[in-house]
Amino acid sequence: MPEIQEAVPKYLQIANFIKNEIVRGDRKPGEEIPSERQIALEWSVARPTAAKALNALRVQGLVESRQGSGTYVRDPQAAIRARERYQRARKFGRIHATGDYAEIKSAEVVDAPDYVRETLALKENARVVRRQRVTFSTVDGPVESSVSWLDANLVEVAPRLVKTERIKNGTVRYVEEVTGRNAAYARDQVAARLATDEEARDLNLGGEGSAVLVYRHTVYDTADQPLEFAEAVYPPNRWTFEQKYSVTE
Structure with a gap:
């Protein structure tokens, strides 16, 4: 002790x-x-x-x-929070809790969709890294389907971004280490929509028209420049927000 x-x-x-x-x-x-x-x-x-x-x-x-x-x-029925992953990466050198793991489905350079290009503040016709993964819990099975988007120019100094192998300490920490850019803060947006066919398969969602929770997570460096944009999709039993307050005041 x-x-x-x-x-x-x-x-x-x-x-x-x-x-x-x-x-x-x-x-x-x-x-x-x-x-x-x-x-x-x-x-x-x-x-x-x-x-x-x-x-x-x-x-x-x-x-x-x-x-x-x-x-x-507490039983972690909440969507996995990026803040907790950053804490694990910085303190323990890994982003997942013991027993949880991710499988990288694809890692490639593609043309940037307009909303990704705008979020990452890239020029028209920009290319981006697209890393797609499914995160599993040994207790609950698949709990997250996610995609990370990064400027394709990073591949020259960060070649692991386009390899289908896990980056134990996370993509943000890896990019920090190889570029010297430091993440400073993040912005999250949360919404709900229907799952795509691929997301339904990844998360073992039965039936058509399954609802999912969607996190859009953007990390900025100390110069206020976007470092990574990630989209994470969660099954409907993973709540995202909780607050406690008085109803008498």
């Missing part, structure tokens, strides 16, 4: 330690996490500090408390 560092509030150190275990996939959905009493003993802190650590995890939506039972890692 790590030692407490005085520069950071003790409850946050504990919460971040458990959060990293969840993000890495070391603690699985439905797994019980240590109680207030256990945390207090293991970390040599007071019970109120342990309680604040557990509450911080609840606020972040990582765990849930069950009355008379304990506190458990």
Whole structure:
């Protein structure tokens, strides 16, 4: 167990330690996490500090408390958030939690569709890299069908972009490493539509006209230039947004 560092509030150190275990996939959905009493003993802190650590995890939506039972890692029925993947890539060198994996279906240079060209701020008749993948969970099967789009000029210094092999730390991290450009922020747009035939096959959606959730995710570098544009499609049981608020105020 790590030692407490005085520069950071003790409850946050504990919460971040458990959060990293969840993000890495070391603690699985439905797994019980240590109680207030256990945390207090293991970390040599007071019970109120342990309680604040557990509450911080609840606020972040990582765990849930069950009355008379304990506190458990939440079942991740949410669409996979890019922020969590960036955290894993930077801290642990991989974008997927333990047990999850992606299969690259294609990786090629194509003519840029107009909406992709506009999003990436490219000139007319530009060419782009198109990387298509399906992400699987060992528990739920296929959970995401996605396409990443990048400027084709990157291939000269980033040849792995057009190879059908997984890039363990993610395309953004890979491009950062080979170009020196650093990702600074991202913009997400979320919508719903009917799945294409290919998406329905990839996600094992039965019947015609299945609805899906669509994320459009654009990453910008420190010069405010688009670095990657990605479209991720999720089956209808993967919610994308949750908020908690008072209905009396």
